[in-house]
Amino acid sequence: MGLNPDDFAGKPVIGIANSWSDLNNCNASLRELAEAVKRGVLLEGGLPLEFPTISLGEEFMKPSAMLYRNLMAMDVEETLRANPIDGVVLLCNCDKTTPAQLMAAASADLPAIQLNGGPRAISHFHGEPIGSGTDLWRYSDERRAGRLSDADWRDLEACYGCGVGACNTMGTASTMTSLSESLGMMLPGTASIPATDARRMQAATATGRRIVQMVHEDLRPSKILTPAAFDNAIRALLALGGSTNAVVHLVAMAGRRNIRLPLSRFDELARTTPFLVNLMPSGQHLMDRFHAAGGLSAVLAEIRDLLNLDSLTVTGQTLGENIIRARSFDRDVIRAREQPLAENGALAVLTGNLAPRGAVIKVSAASPKLMQQRGRAVVFHDYEDLLARINDPALPVDANSVLVLQNAGPKGVPGFPEWGSIPIPTKLLQAGVTDVVRISDSRMSGTAFGTVVLHVAPESADGGLIGLVHDGDVIELDVESRRLQLLVDDAELAQRRAAWQPRPIKHLRGYPRLYIDHVLQADEGCDFDFLRPSSDVELEFVQPVVGRS
Numbered sequence: 384m385g386l387n388p389d390d391f392a393g394k395p396v397i398g399i400a401n402s403w404s405d406l407n408n409c410n411a412s413l414r415e416l417a418e419a420v421k422r423g424v425l426l427e428g429g430l431p432l433e434f435p436t437i438s439l440g441e442e443f444m445k446p447s448a449m450l451y452r453n454l455m456a457m458d459v460e461e462t463l464r465a466n467p468i469d470g471v472v473l474l475c476n477c478d479k480t481t482p483a484q485l486m487a488a489a490s491a492d493l494p495a496i497q498l499n500g501g502p503r504a505i506s507h508f509h510g511e512p513i514g515s516g517t518d519l520w521r522y523s524d525e526r527r528a529g530r531l532s533d534a535d536w537r538d539l540e541a542c543y544g545c546g547v548g549a550c551n552t553m554g555t556a557s558t559m560t561s562l563s564e565s566l567g568m569m570l571p572g573t574a575s576i577p578a579t580d581a582r583r584m585q586a587a588t589a590t591g592r593r594i595v596q597m598v599h600e601d602l603r604p605s606k607i608l609t610p611a612a613f614d615n616a617i618r619a620l621l622a623l624g625g626s627t628n629a630v631v632h633l634v635a636m637a638g639r640r641n642i643r644l645p646l647s648r649f650d651e652l653a654r655t656t657p658f659l660v661n662l663m664p665s666g667q668h669l670m671d672r673f674h675a676a677g678g679l680s681a682v683l684a685e686i687r688d689l690l691n692l693d694s695l696t697v698t699g700q701t702l703g704e705n706i707i708r709a710r711s712f713d714r715d716v717i718r719a720r721e722q723p724l725a726e727n728g729a730l731a732v733l734t735g736n737l738a739p740r741g742a743v744i745k746v747s748a749a750s751p752k753l754m755q756q757r758g759r760a761v762v763f764h765d766y767e768d769l770l771a772r773i774n775d776p777a778l779p780v781d782a783n784s785v786l787v788l789q790n791a792g793p794k795g796v797p798g799f800p801e802w803g804s805i806p807i808p809t810k811l812l813q814a815g816v817t818d819v820v821r822i823s824d825s826r827m828s829g830t831a832f833g834t835v836v837l838h839v840a841p842e843s844a845d846g847g848l849i850g851l852v853h854d855g856d857v858i859e860l861d862v863e864s865r866r867l868q869l870l871v872d873d874a875e876l877a878q879r880r881a882a883w884q885p886r887p888i889k890h891l892r893g894y895p896r897l898y899i900d901h902v903l904q905a906d907e908g909c910d911f912d913f914l915r916p917s918s919d920v921e922l923e924f925v926q927p928v929v930g931r932s
Contacts, residue, residue: 395598398462399433409547412579423592449826463491469493476548481556490914492605495603513543520832547578570586575673612694619682623660641916661724664831666724738867741838744836775808802827803823
């Protein structure tokens with residue numbers, strides 16, 4: 384490698400896990416950031432060694448980048464275990480890269496710090512700022528309804544993503560990097576720096592410096608990722624009005640430290656956490672305004688009385704010490720605690736016979752008039768059935784219908800794709816209907832909006848009741864009572880269950896088959912059963928048997 388051993392004798396070896404890829408535009412800036420991280424490592428007296436990892440991009444990976452989150456976590460963890468690395472900088476940005484790296488770091492338990500690439504620049508269409516994902520879904524509906532021309536659609540495409548970086552809304556990418564910061568795994572104030580802002584390079588150098596110090600301090604994820612830290616992250620998620628995907632990821636990350644994080648905990652904290660952040664898809668603004676308003680630190684400062692301020696962070700200081708000077712500089716973006724967008728309930732967890740192990744709804748992005756709804760089911764048996772019939776003028780659907788998508792969960796596809804934001808049927812769009820109740824065992828993009836019930840557990844493919852719903856069945860949604868109920872008598876359900884047969888497994892080999900055989904359900908974080916420790920004894924870092932040269 385051309386390195387003089389005398390120059391680095393006794394100095395910590397710092398791995399830089401780089402998820403850059405030409406297939407992932409969100410992470411396209413990470414090569415430049417890696418160089419700035421190396422500079423910081425060298426300035427602090429360490430030896431930086433960059434290594435590539437799988438890169439999970441949302442646009443191209445089918446059926447879902449979520450299928451490969453666990454594979455990326457394994458990739459990063461095993462690289463850390465197999466090589467002479469003393470500490471690691473985790474370079475992330477797109478949705479699944481952030482939780483995958485944190486799952487790996489939690490398991491390997493080497494000193495670790497995370498750095499993201501930042502949200503992309505804001506582009507404009509017909510004079511209006513464009514929010515990644517959120518405006519795509521909105522304008523897509525306009526096109527399907529015949530209110531947006533092909534020429535306008537091409538103009539939208541040309542300006543939709545003007546530059547590298549993650550979605551500039553509070554979608555899954557910005558939610559997860561914000562939660563990484565709230566967990567204490569990123570330097571404070573860095574999650575929301577725009578991708579092309581020079582301060583992001585400065586943050587990279589500071590991150591490189593800090594990881595060397597963390598190695599000397601033996602500051603590991605096991606000291607940071609505590610039950611109290613996960614409560615802080617849940618509070619942050621709720622105050623942000625962040626992505627529903629974060630629920631699955633936080634449960635998986637906590638599981639890697641043998642911390643049980645039931646869905647009931649999310650709902651319990653939701654009832655006392657104000658919703659404060661006015662960002663798409665739950666509000667109006669975009670990530671540039673959020674960062675200028677003070678970013679995550681300002682949000683945490685507003686709810687400091689609800690947080691575990693003694694939680695340790697990668698700075699070596701507590702969360703409380705990190706945010707002591709933080710405040711909001713724009714009250715239209717980050718509201719005051721006394722004037723929230725909503726007193727509580729950005730997310731809600733539903734139970735009932737249709738979701739005995741829970742389901743999630745993003746209340747902050749839903750229609751208030753649909754929070755209590757009883758309607759007849761229009762059932763799509765899988766995604767192919769949905770695509771074939773959703774625009775059919777003869778589809779038996781009206782504004783009171785409940786759209787149900789089956790066989791779209793972790794095992795059923797496999798991979799738990801973002802198919803839960805079922806499109807509004809064209810006949811309803813043309814009639815002026817913009818939202819209906821939608822239920823599935825799938826996920827939705829963090830940039831999406833609407834009255835969408837997700838993550839129904841157990842899923843159809845695992846014998847869940849959602850797989851037994853028939854057209855015309857009455858379903859009751861009552862968010863205030865946290866109830867999701869299929870109003871069919873027990874005798875009829877027993878007959879349906881007796882006749883139910885699991886679908887044949889199409890994947891007979893390879894990683895998809897491994898996924899089907901070992902993935903846990905949504906309420907357990909969709910990690911692999913063999914990667915989740917069952918006791919604290921299993922958390923111990925196991926060194927290789929063969930010594931290193």
